[in-house]
Amino acid sequence: MENALVENAVNIPSAAGSKNRIIAAVDIGTNSIHMVVVQIMPELPAFIIIEREKDTVRLGDRDPDTHNLKPEAMERAISTLHRCREVAKTLNAEQIIAVATSAVREAPNGRDFLKRIEAETGVVVDLISGQEEARRIYLGVLSGMEFNNQPHIIIDIGGGSTELILGDSHEPRSLSSTKVGAVRLSAEFITTDPISNSEFYYLQAYIRVMLERAVDELKANLKPGEFPRLVGTAGTIETLAMINAREKLGMIPNPLNGYQFSLKDLREMVNRFRKMDNSERATIPGMSDRRSEIILAGALILQEAMTLLGTETITICERSLREGVIVDWMLTHGLIEDRLRYQGSVRERSVFKTAQKYRVDLAHSQRVAEFAVSIFDQTQGKLHNWRDLERELLWAGAILHNSGHYVSHSAHHKHSYYLIRYSELLGYTESEIELIANLARYHRKSTPKKKHENYRNLPTKEYRQMVCHLSAFLRIAVALDRRQIGAINRLECEYLSEVGEFHLKLFPSFPDDDCALELWSLNYKKDAFEAEYNLKLVAQLEPNAVNVSLR
Incomplete structure (x- = not known):
């Protein structure tokens, strides 16, 4: 699969005398903090990823009474950001671009937390809206997947929200962000382990109702006769793909980019997960970090989205918000003149x-x-x-x-x-x-x-x-x-x-x-x-x- 902004260093020709720049992008999400450090090659234009960092900090596990970010979660986040800053410094990154999403956006003490991050780590964090998050996810996916001017639906299931995007290599036709996320729903709706039938069916119905409006809006932007491919990105969907690949192929493809699994396979996983308790899910090969605690809610979001969209398969893209942050930086600094040029005027429009x-x-x-x-x-x-x-x-x-x-x-x-x-x-x-x-x-x-x-x-x-x-x-x-x-x-x-x-x-x-x-x-x-x-x-x-x- 051809990449719009090439990642594999082997495929990138070196240009004598070119001034390649190193930039770090940090995504402070509801479940995890991710960082990529990239080397930008403006002559192509392209970038290669030279380092990745990730830590599960669970900012979305907020105080149930005040909805504030919890002190222990903030401490974990600041510790992770200290490490990210040191890694970026070691790799000679000239700038760290950091964004925060759903959990920080919704917490009453979110802005104070961002001020504390800057004071203690020196990292300035931008808070972005749900629609802006969707737009940058779109940029990130376009940087790692060739659309060939054909319509694609992108779904990104995060800890606090799910983004649905419709695009075809040009301006996105539909951008939405819905407050259904794997951490949010697990905390708010699942109290039994394994999940009881009543909680499972209530959760399923809630997800469907919450997603219907975004799906209807997306479908309204499809032209007659268009049958877009579904692209999935971010941790929940990648974990589901790795579990499926290990069971179907006996190994996890590297890279995972381009791997496909079916709605039928997904339904089988959901039915299996709902009968397991957390300790049993944690032993599934391919299950990572603390993903076992939230995988059922995340898988159910994907199942209901695919059902509403009427799609039978999903294709994995390993690029998402953090890579989109890099692409957006390149656009605003004039490093992309032709490809994705329409995005350069998104602010003006x-x-x-x-x-x-x-x-x-x-x-x-x-x-x-x-x-x-x-x-x-x-x-x-x-x-x-x-x-x-x-x-x-x-x-x-x-x-x-x-x-x-x-x-x-x-x-x-x-x-x-x-x-x-x-x-x-x-x-x-x-x-x-x-x-x-x-x-x-x-x-x-x-x-x-x-x-x-x-x-x-x-x-x-x-x-x-x-x-x-x-x-x-x-x-x-x-x-x-x-x-x-x-x-x-x-x-x-x-x-x-x-x-x-x-x-x-x-x-x-x-x-x-x-x-x-x-x-x-x-x-x-x-x-x-x-x-x-x-x-x-x-x-x-x-x-x-x-x-x-x-x-």
């Missing part, structure tokens, strides 16, 4: 989709975004040292700054914050969404203050500084389109450090327009910029307009 959902005036927002980005570009290296990523986040905040009008004109900047914060912005981490929402929140009225909960929710001091710096640009940009008619065509910035002034040359779109309202608005909004950069802002219209200066 997601922002526009959200803007459309909340009936944002796109013509106005795009003008505001152009002004904000123009100020950013002209002042880079002079007033600030932010990079392309921050530029993109400023653009997103500018496009969505008026989302709150969808709720009410009054205090719409506050409504914008909540609408953006709880939207599914694909391609962005939770921290980045928080930052975009804060930028929109501070495009008018009060400047950022520590007493504001949304400002305190920003993960680091750097993020808070970013909001202060960039929201000042956004305020100016909003002022320059006060009438929302495109009165200002373009602007030029001049930084006069010797006199402590920042000059804005404004070029009007209409020769006889004095842009009085825009200049008034700019005068009203300039205080935040002047306070943030300790500069006096001076603006004037250029030829063909009345020269009005801010003093």
Whole structure:
């Protein structure tokens, strides 16, 4: 099977003088923490996996009363992350990209836990939504399996959630994340060992009901006559494949990628597991770690999904979320130009989709975004040292700054914050969404203050500084389109450090327009910029307009 982004080092030609980079990706899941360390070969583009680490920490085994992550689980996780960091350091990884999913996302103390991880290990962890998790799983599978432009369904059964994805080498047609996972269901529904008939049938019915909506949505995106192949990934499905292979073939294929087993085989395994207690399941050849405790729930999820989807076989792909994190990093750093190119604009499309959902005036927002980005570009290296990523986040905040009008004109900047914060912005981490929402929140009225909960929710001091710096640009940009008619065509910035002034040359779109309202608005909004950069802002219209200066 041909790989989209090749893994086998033997098959990768070396390029003299190429600068191969080593990156580590960590997936902090509900059941386990996984890390891959890869060597990226940008000239192909491709990557090879040079090291894997895994530890079962069971973050999903939360306190039944408070639903908080348990102290002992957090300790196990931090110990594992210390080890991951040392392994990555030993292999000269230039960066560790870490993401957390269902268990941390849902726990009331999840964000505090992420802050503790950063404080104790130095690893910064991004919290990602269920849909974003599904998108990166899709990228990971595409990096290890050739779809040949044919529709494929991907199922990833984790500890806390199950992702279902429909795609065909191009943009995913359907992305869903459902709160049925092997750890979650085992903890919530199984109290007998072996499982009683009543618990088994209740669990089966619950899984089916929970999966039906996601399956229906996926099927609605299939074209007439399409019969997609089902691809399974992650620990539960790989364990089932290894047990099946050992029993059918007498050995476990290496790699497991491409191995298939049937729904008939799966049903036989489920029936066998339900009659065993945990100690008996643990002795099954191929059963790994503490998988015996959760394998029945995981196998039942897969059985019901295959039944609802009407598929008789499943094919294994050993790549999943962590490899998708690597692919996403390559995309955002411009290392993949052709293959999967559509993913490079997923963030932009997601922002526009959200803007459309909340009936944002796109013509106005795009003008505001152009002004904000123009100020950013002209002042880079002079007033600030932010990079392309921050530029993109400023653009997103500018496009969505008026989302709150969808709720009410009054205090719409506050409504914008909540609408953006709880939207599914694909391609962005939770921290980045928080930052975009804060930028929109501070495009008018009060400047950022520590007493504001949304400002305190920003993960680091750097993020808070970013909001202060960039929201000042956004305020100016909003002022320059006060009438929302495109009165200002373009602007030029001049930084006069010797006199402590920042000059804005404004070029009007209409020769006889004095842009009085825009200049008034700019005068009203300039205080935040002047306070943030300790500069006096001076603006004037250029030829063909009345020269009005801010003093």
